[in-house]
Amino acid sequence: MTATPSLILMLREMIDEVIPEGGTDKETHFSDDFLTQVLTESSSLEEAAAKLWELKAAKAFSERGGIEETRAGDESIKYVSLAEYRDHCYQMADHYKRMTKGYGTKLFSIDLPEIGLKEVDS
Template identity: 35%
Template sequence: MTSTADIREELRELLDEEIPEGGTDQDTAFTDARLDRLIQSASNLYAAAAEGWRRKAARIQKRLGDIASYQTGAEQYERVDLSKALAAALKMAETFDSMVQAPPSNAAGSFLLNVKRPGVL
């Protein structure tokens, strides 16, 4: 698949990635170059999104050993349960994988007609 600015923007939305206001693609998890590689190696946009979510899950997997909560004096900090974030990322990858395989809901079937010319006197 060939990457364009519109396709890159759509993939960024499917991956729930947003360039911060006043920022660049370098401020996100997926730079434009990374998105282009995902797009070029995929059969369609949903396949690229599924691979992107798997890569997000891999990043989360690396952080699962991080401290879940800590306390400094009277202040206590808790982090998000990364196992839930990992499960959500893998579920999104699974969702987009199923969209790669399924025909669109507005897809029409096809049929073949065999027309015979009538015998004219």
């Protein structure tokens, strides 16, 4: 698929990776160049989104170094558990996979014949 700026913007929305106002793509998990590559290798926007959600799930632990809570002075930040975040990412990946064309279809359907043993009279 051919990546365009509008498709990259839509893909960012689908994977919850919107560039902050006044910011750049460097402030997100995925650069525009990487999104362009994923879109180019995908057959649909939904397929690209599914791939990226799976990548987010795979990176969940390393992004925070396993930290679920951090404290600095009087300020404390508690994140959603890594397992919950990972599961959410996989659920989103599955959601977009189901939207891809041909998901769950079969190219061929073959009914196998019943095979039985025939008794032979001696």
